[in-house]
Amino acid sequence: MSRVKELQKSLFGGTTSNARQFGMIFTLVAIVLLFEILTNGLTLNPGNLISLVSQYSYILILAIGMLMVIVAGHIDLSVGSIAAFVGIVVAKVMQDYSLPWFVAILVGLAVGALIGAWQGFWVAYVGVPAFIVTLAGMMLFRGGNQFIGNANTIPVPEGFRVIGAGFLPEIGPDTGYNNPTLLLGLVACVAIVIREWRGRRTRREMGADVAPMWISVIRVAVPLVVVVFATLQFAGGRVGTSFPVSGIILAVLVVIYSFITRNTAGGRHIYAVGGNARAAELSGVKLKRVNFMVMMNMSILAALAGMIFVARSAASGPQDGIGWELDAIAAVFIGGAAVSGGLGTISGSIVGGLVMAVLNNGLQLLGVGSDRVQIIKGLVLLLAVAFDVYNKKQGRFSVIESLMRPFRRDTPAPASPAEAEQERGKSPVAG
Amino acid sequence: MRNFLIRGVAAGAIALLSLTACSQRSEEGTTSAGTTEAAKGFPADSLIGVALPAKTSENWVLAGDLFTDGLKEAGFQSDVQYAGSSTTVADQQSQIQAMVTKGAKVIVIGATDAAQLSTQVEAAKAAGASVIAYDRLIKNTQGVDFYVAYDNFKVGQLQGQALLDGMKAKKPEGPYTIELFSGSSDDNNSAVFFDGAMSVLKPQIDNGTLVVGSGQTDIKQTAIDAWKPENAQRRMDSLLTSTYTSKTLDGVLSPNDTLARAILTSIKGAGKPLPIVTGQDSEVESIKSIMAGEQYSTINKDTRNLVKQTIQMVKDLQAGKQPEINDTKSYDNGVKVVPSYLLEPQIVTKDNAAEAYANDPNLAPLTK
Numbered sequence: 001m002s003r004v005k006e007l008q009k010s011l012f013g014g015t016t017s018n019a020r021q022f023g024m025i026f027t028l029v030a031i032v033l034l035f036e037i038l039t040n041g042l043t044l045n046p047g048n049l050i051s052l053v054s055q056y057s058y059i060l061i062l063a064i065g066m067l068m069v070i071v072a073g074h075i076d077l078s079v080g081s082i083a084a085f086v087g088i089v090v091a092k093v094m095q096d097y098s099l100p101w102f103v104a105i106l107v108g109l110a111v112g113a114l115i116g117a118w119q120g121f122w123v124a125y126v127g128v129p130a131f132i133v134t135l136a137g138m139m140l141f142r143g144g145n146q147f148i149g150n151a152n153t154i155p156v157p158e159g160f161r162v163i164g165a166g167f168l169p170e171i172g173p174d175t176g177y178n179n180p181t182l183l184l185g186l187v188a189c190v191a192i193v194i195r196e197w198r199g200r201r202t203r204r205e206m207g208a209d210v211a212p213m214w215i216s217v218i219r220v221a222v223p224l225v226v227v228v229f230a231t232l233q234f235a236g237g238r239v240g241t242s243f244p245v246s247g248i249i250l251a252v253l254v255v256i257y258s259f260i261t262r263n264t265a266g267g268r269h270i271y272a273v274g275g276n277a278r279a280a281e282l283s284g285v286k287l288k289r290v291n292f293m294v295m296m297n298m299s300i301l302a303a304l305a306g307m308i309f310v311a312r313s314a315a316s317g318p319q320d321g322i323g324w325e326l327d328a329i330a331a332v333f334i335g336g337a338a339v340s341g342g343l344g345t346i347s348g349s350i351v352g353g354l355v356m357a358v359l360n361n362g363l364q365l366l367g368v369g370s371d372r373v374q375i376i377k378g379l380v381l382l383l384a385v386a387f388d389v390y391n392k393k394q395g396r397f398s399v400i401e402s403l404m405r406p407f408r409r410d411t412p413a414p415a416s417p418a419e420a421e422q423e424r425g426k427s428p429v430a431g
Numbered sequence: 432m433r434n435f436l437i438r439g440v441a442a443g444a445i446a447l448l449s450l451t452a453c454s455q456r457s458e459e460g461t462t463s464a465g466t467t468e469a470a471k472g473f474p475a476d477s478l479i480g481v482a483l484p485a486k487t488s489e490n491w492v493l494a495g496d497l498f499t500d501g502l503k504e505a506g507f508q509s510d511v512q513y514a515g516s517s518t519t520v521a522d523q524q525s526q527i528q529a530m531v532t533k534g535a536k537v538i539v540i541g542a543t544d545a546a547q548l549s550t551q552v553e554a555a556k557a558a559g560a561s562v563i564a565y566d567r568l569i570k571n572t573q574g575v576d577f578y579v580a581y582d583n584f585k586v587g588q589l590q591g592q593a594l595l596d597g598m599k600a601k602k603p604e605g606p607y608t609i610e611l612f613s614g615s616s617d618d619n620n621s622a623v624f625f626d627g628a629m630s631v632l633k634p635q636i637d638n639g640t641l642v643v644g645s646g647q648t649d650i651k652q653t654a655i656d657a658w659k660p661e662n663a664q665r666r667m668d669s670l671l672t673s674t675y676t677s678k679t680l681d682g683v684l685s686p687n688d689t690l691a692r693a694i695l696t697s698i699k700g701a702g703k704p705l706p707i708v709t710g711q712d713s714e715v716e717s718i719k720s721i722m723a724g725e726q727y728s729t730i731n732k733d734t735r736n737l738v739k740q741t742i743q744m745v746k747d748l749q750a751g752k753q754p755e756i757n758d759t760k761s762y763d764n765g766v767k768v769v770p771s772y773l774l775e776p777q778i779v780t781k782d783n784a785a786e787a788y789a790n791d792p793n794l795a796p797l798t799k
Contacts, residue, residue, distance in 0.1 A: 042532055042533060045532065047531070047532050047558070048529075048532040051525075051528040051531075051532065051554070055521075055524065055525050055528065146656070150616065150651050152616050152617070153544055153545075153546040153547060153570075153616075153617045155546055155570075155571050155765070161550075164550075165550045176456055177456065236456050237456070238456065238557060238558070239456055240557075309521075312524075312550050313520065313524065313544075313546075313547035313548075313549075313550065314546070314547065314549040314550060314571060314572075315544075315546040315547050315549075315570075315571065317520060317544045317546065317547050317617050318616070318617055318656060318657075319519055319520050319543070319544060319617065319657065320520070322517055322518055322519075323517040323518040324518075327518075360525065361525065361529065364512070364525060364526055364529035365529045365532060365533060367510045367512070369512060369513060370485075370512065370513055370514060370515035370516075370522050370526070371486075371513075371515070373515070374515060
C-alpha cells in the first residue's frame with residue numbers, strides 16, 4: 001500500500017480520527033490563515049485570541065447542548081431567553097440578598113435545571129413538539145426576564161465576574177509567560193500523546209491493523225504543534241491575562257460531553273433516538289427519559305452560558321440572550337449535524353462555532369460593519385451545509401456521509417481498500 | 432510503545448520550554464494609565480475607534496458618517512462600527528475588543544447598554560487607549576476617561592416646558608390630560624430626560640393643572656424598551672383603548688422623535704384628535720411632521736456640534752493636551768465621577784424651526 005493510501009486510510013477511515021471533523025478543521029484553518037494575512041497578523045495575536053475565546057465561549061457552551069438536542073431530533077429556541085432569565089435571577093439574588101457569588105451560580109444552575117425539567121416534561125411526557133415548547137419558552141422566559149428585571153440593567157459583584165471575564169493567576173517563577181496556562185498546555189500535550197498511544201494499544205489488543213508508526217507520529221505532531229503554539233500565544237498575552245476562565249469551563253465541558261456522547265450507553269441512546277426513534281424504543285431505549293434529559297441538559301447549559309455572559313458584561317441587561325439560539329444552531333449545523341437528527345459530534349459543533357467566531361472576529365478586525373457581517377455569516381451557513389449535501393449527491397467524499405460509517409458496523413475496522421476507493425468517489429453508488 | 436509515549440511528552444515539554452525564553456509579553460497598561468498616559472499624546476495618524484449602537488435612529492447614522500469624515504479630515508485612521516440590530520450588546524462588546532486589538536488610541540463609545548461594557552472598556556484602558564463616552568455615560572467602570580453629551584436634564588426640562596406651552600396655546604385653561612413616555616431603561620439618559628421633564632411637570636400635576644389620564648407616572652410604567660417605535664405604538668394603542676374612549680388627550684410627553692411619530696401614528700390610527708407631542712433629535716420625518724402641524728416640538732441637539740466636540744477631544748489627546756471639560760461633578764457612573772463636556776440643547780417648534788436649522792443642509796429646506 002502506498003504511503004498516500006495509508007495516510008488516507010488512517011485519516012478518513014480510521015477509528016480514532018473523525019473525517020467530518022477533519023473537513024471542518026481544514027476550513028477553520030483556512031479561515032484563520034486568511035484573516036491572519038488580511039489583518040496583518042492581528043488574528044493570532046495573543047490579545048485577540050484571548051478575547052476571541054472569552055467572547056464566544058458562551059455560544060460554544062450552548063452549541064454543546066444544542067448538538068445533543070439536534071442529534072435527538074429536536075430543536076431548542078428558548079436558550080437565549082433562558083440564559084437571560086437565569087442571568088437576571090442570579091444578578092437579582094446577589095443584589096437583593098447579597099448571596100456569595102458561588103452560591104448564586106448554584107442557584108442559577110438550579111433554576112436552569114428547573115426550567116429544563118419543565119420543558120423536558122412537555123416534550124418527553126406530554127409529547128408537544130420541542131419546537132413549540134421552546135418557542136413558548138422563548139416568550140415565557142423573555143417575559144420573565146423583563147418581569148423580574150423591570151427591563152433594568154443590574155450589575156453583578158466583582159467576584160462573580162471571574163467566570164466570564166476572569167483569568168488564571170500569575171504564579172510561580174517569572175518565565176515571561178503565564179505559568180498556569182503553560183501548565184494547561186502541557187496537560188493537553190500529554191493527553192494528545194496518551195490518547196494516540198492508548199488507541200494503538202487497543203487496536204493491537206483487539207487484533208486490528210495498527211497504523212504505521214509514521215502516521216501516528218503525524219497524528220500526534222500536528223495537534224502538538226497547534227497546542228504548543230496556542231499555549232504560547234495564550235500564555236504570552238498582556239501580564240495579568242491568560243487562557244480565560246470561561247475557556248477552561250468550555251474545555252472541561254467539551255471533554256466531558258464528548259466522552260458521554262461517544263463512549264457511554266446514555267450518549268449513544270441520543271443518537272439512536274435521533275436516527276430512528278421507533279427502532280430505538282423497540283430496542284429498549286427509554287425514549288422519554290432520553291428526550292427529557294436532553295432538553296433538561298440544554299437548559300442547564302443555557303443557564304451556565306447566561307451567567308458567563310452576565311459575568312463578562314458585568315451586568316445583566318434586558319437584551320441579553322437575544323439571538324443566541326440562532327448562533328448555537330448555526331454552529332451545530334456548520335459543524336455537520338443533520339437536520340433530521342441522529343448525526344453530529346460535539347467537537348464538530350465546536351469547530352463549527354469557531355468558524356463563525358473567527359469569521360465574525362476577523363471581519364470586525366477588518367472594520368466590516370455588522371450589517372455585512374450578518375450577510376456573510378448567513379451565506380457561510382448556507383454554503384457550508386449545501387457543499388456537504390452536494391458532495392454527498394455526487395458520491396464524492398462527504399463529511400456527513402463519513403460520519404455514518406460508525407453506525408454501519410459493530411466494531412469499526414479500518415476501511416478495506418474497496419471502501420477507500422469508494423470514498424474517493426470512484427464508485428458512484430457510494431453514499 | 433512506552434518509548435513512543437515518553438518521546439512525545441519530552442518533545443512537547445522541550446518545545447514549550449525552549450520557547451519560554453523568548454517571551455513577548457508586554458507590561459503596557461499595568462502602570463495605571465488614564466489621563467497621565469494620554470498626556471503623552473500619540474502619533475497623528477493613529478487609529479481611532481468609534482463604536483455606536485444599532486442604526487435605530489437617523490441620529491446614529493449621521494453621527495457615524497460625521498465621525499468617518501471628521502476623523503479622516505483630522506488625519507486619523509478611523510474605524511466606525513454600528514452594533515447589529517438584534518444582538519446589540521454582544522456585537523458592541525466584540526467590536527470594541529477588535530478596536531483594542533487593532534491598537535486604537537482613542538475609542539469613542541455610544542453605548543447600547545451603558546452598564547454592560549466594563550470588561551471591554553477596562554481592556555481598552557489596559558492596552559493604553561483613552562475611552563470617551565459619547566452621548567451615553569458608561570457605568571460601573573473606572574475605565575471611562577471623558578463624557579461628551581448634550582445636557583440631558585436640560586433636554587427634559589425643555590420638553591416639559593414645551594408640552595405645557597403647546598397645550599396652553601391650544602386651550603388656554605386647564606386642566607389638561609396628558610400621558611408620559613420615557614426611553615429604554617437600559618439607556619442611562621432615559622431617566623435623566625424623564626427627571627428633567629418631571630421637574631417641570633410634577634408641580635403642575637400636584638396642583639391639578641395636569642392630569643395623567645392613565646395614572647401611569649412611574650418611569651417603569653412609561654419606559655419604552657429598546658427605544659423601539661413599535662413598543663411605543665403598542666403602549667399608546669392600549670392607553671387609547673383603556674383610557675381615552677371618551678376622554679380627550681391633550682398632550683403626550685415623548686422622549687424622542689422616533690417614539691413621538693409612533694405615538695402620533697397610533698393616535699391617528701384610532702381616529703382621535705392629535706394632542707401636543709414633544710420630541711427630540713430633529714429627525715427629518717419629525718421636522719416634516721412639525722411643519723405639517725402634527726408633532727409639536729423637537730430638540731435640536733445638533734449632532735454636528737457633538738461630533739465636532741468629540742473630535743476636538745481626540746485631537747487634544749493626540750497632542751498630549753488635557754481636553755476641555757465643563758462639568759466635573761454631575762456625572763457619576765457608579766464608581767467614578769466622569770469629567771464631562773456638556774453642550775446646550777435648543778427647543779424647536781414650528782415657530783423657530785427655520786431659524787434653528789438655518790445651518791443644516793438637510794433640514795433647512797424642510798422648514799421653508
